[in-house]
Amino acid sequence: MSDNEINRHFKTAVLNSHAYHVPDSTGLIKLDAMENPYQLTDDFKQQWQSELVNAELNRYPDADMSSMRETIKQSFSVSADCGLIFGNGSDELIQIVLMAINRGSVMSPAPSFVMYQHLATLLEHEFIAVPLTDDFSLDLPELLEKIETIQPSIIFLAWPNNPTGVAYKKSDIEQIIKKSTGLVIVDEAYHAFANETMLNDIKHYPNLLVMRTLSKLGLAGLRLGFLVGQTDIIEQLEKVRMPYNVGTLNQLSVSFICRHIEVLTTQTEKIKQDRAVLFQQLSEMDAIHPIPSATNFILFKVSGLSADHVHQQLIENKILIKNLSKAHPSLTDCLRVTVGTEEENTMFINALKLIFNHA
Ligand code: PMP
Numbered sequence: 001m002s003d004n005e006i007n008r009h010f011k012t013a014v015l016n017s018h019a020y021h022v023p024d025s026t027g028l029i030k031l032d033a034m035e036n037p038y039q040l041t042d043d044f045k046q047q048w049q050s051e052l053v054n055a056e057l058n059r060y061p062d063a064d065m066s067s068m069r070e071t072i073k074q075s076f077s078v079s080a081d082c083g084l085i086f087g088n089g090s091d092e093l094i095q096i097v098l099m100a101i102n103r104g105s106v107m108s109p110a111p112s113f114v115m116y117q118h119l120a121t122l123l124e125h126e127f128i129a130v131p132l133t134d135d136f137s138l139d140l141p142e143l144l145e146k147i148e149t150i151q152p153s154i155i156f157l158a159w160p161n162n163p164t165g166v167a168y169k170k171s172d173i174e175q176i177i178k179k180s181t182g183l184v185i186v187d188e189a190y191h192a193f194a195n196e197t198m199l200n201d202i203k204h205y206p207n208l209l210v211m212r213t214l215s216k217l218g219l220a221g222l223r224l225g226f227l228v229g230q231t232d233i234i235e236q237l238e239k240v241r242m243p244y245n246v247g248t249l250n251q252l253s254v255s256f257i258c259r260h261i262e263v264l265t266t267q268t269e270k271i272k273q274d275r276a277v278l279f280q281q282l283s284e285m286d287a288i289h290p291i292p293s294a295t296n297f298i299l300f301k302v303s304g305l306s307a308d309h310v311h312q313q314l315i316e317n318k319i320l321i322k323n324l325s326k327a328h329p330s331l332t333d334c335l336r337v338t339v340g341t342e343e344e345n346t347m348f349i350n351a352l353k354l355i356f357n358h359a
Contacts, residue, residue, distance in 0.1 A: 083234025
């Protein structure tokens with residue numbers, strides 16, 4: 001098809017955007033995507049598989065997701081009087097919300113999770129990015145002023161934030177919710193590695209929605225996200241969700257694994273301990289400036305060598321991390337490493353030392 005014809009068929013927002021790029025990680029130690037590095041034990045896998053063998057795959061999935069819903073409510077202490085909607089990953093929930101709300105302004109601090117801007121733009125909302133301060137905290141006065149003048153339909157707050165790893169002050173988030181006449185989504189994707197939640201505050205704030213994902217907890221391959229809010233809001237969002245967006249095998253798997261949630265929380269506790277070790281090791285290197293993290297990754301700035309060079313050299317050493325140096329002006333020279341196993345973290349640190357010593 002000619003360029004002209006392509007241009008005629010597609011929305012300008014689609015023509016101007018890029019597909020989400022996932023780099024080839026074949027043969028590399030994968031520390032780029034905030035995944036949990038641990039496998040489930042063979043014994044546990046066998047028990048899980050025995051739950052799946054009798055699944056009736058000739059039938060559509062349970063549309064109410066009743067069994068999984070109950071397990072999730074219990075495992076994550078979701079209050080009985082809250083509404084709960086499931087997505088094929090929390091990415092899909094962001095899309096559902098942005099499809100459901102009136103066309104208007106969508107606001108988020110920047111830099112933050114790329115999907116807020118990507119999906120808002122594709123769905124033809126105006127996206128307003130409010131820069132973080134130099135230490136990647138919220139610029140609260142600026143945010144409150146922008147909220148008052150623009151009155152965005154929706155605000156996304158990743159808490160803790162990706163790609164910085166910073167957990168904003170809860171009192172700042174509450175001020176934003178109180179100031180906002182639109183919806184506020186607090187995206188707690190990294191809650192397993194942080195200390196606080198807004199889940200128990202939903203009853204106080206009708207415009208608050210709290211989003212979680214099982215991806216960072218250790219089930220990225222399953223694709224399950226959930227959004228909790230007051231029931232009248234969730235009822236509207238349900239009209240936009242595709243009827244069978246979570247398949248039978250996924251529902252059964254989530255129900256089984258979440259009934260044994262301690263298997264995953266033991267792993268996340270270990271990741272938190274290893275994050276402290278990794279942070280310390282990065283801090284001890286003169287050319288590396290890590291940002292304290294409440295997530296399962298660490299953002300760091302390099303000096304002396306370019307981030308592009310360090311990223312490429314790490315690949316030569318069979319280690320894949322994320323190069324963010326061109327993602328946002330405040331991320332110049334920045335790279336992001338996911339906390340891996342002890343062995344992977346050591347290999348990463350050793351490779352990094354080698355790269356800087358040879359410079
Ligand atoms: N929110 C944040 C802040 C994220 O960093 C990510 C993934 N990197 C997501 C949501 C999406 O997670 P998923 O679609 O895997 O549930």
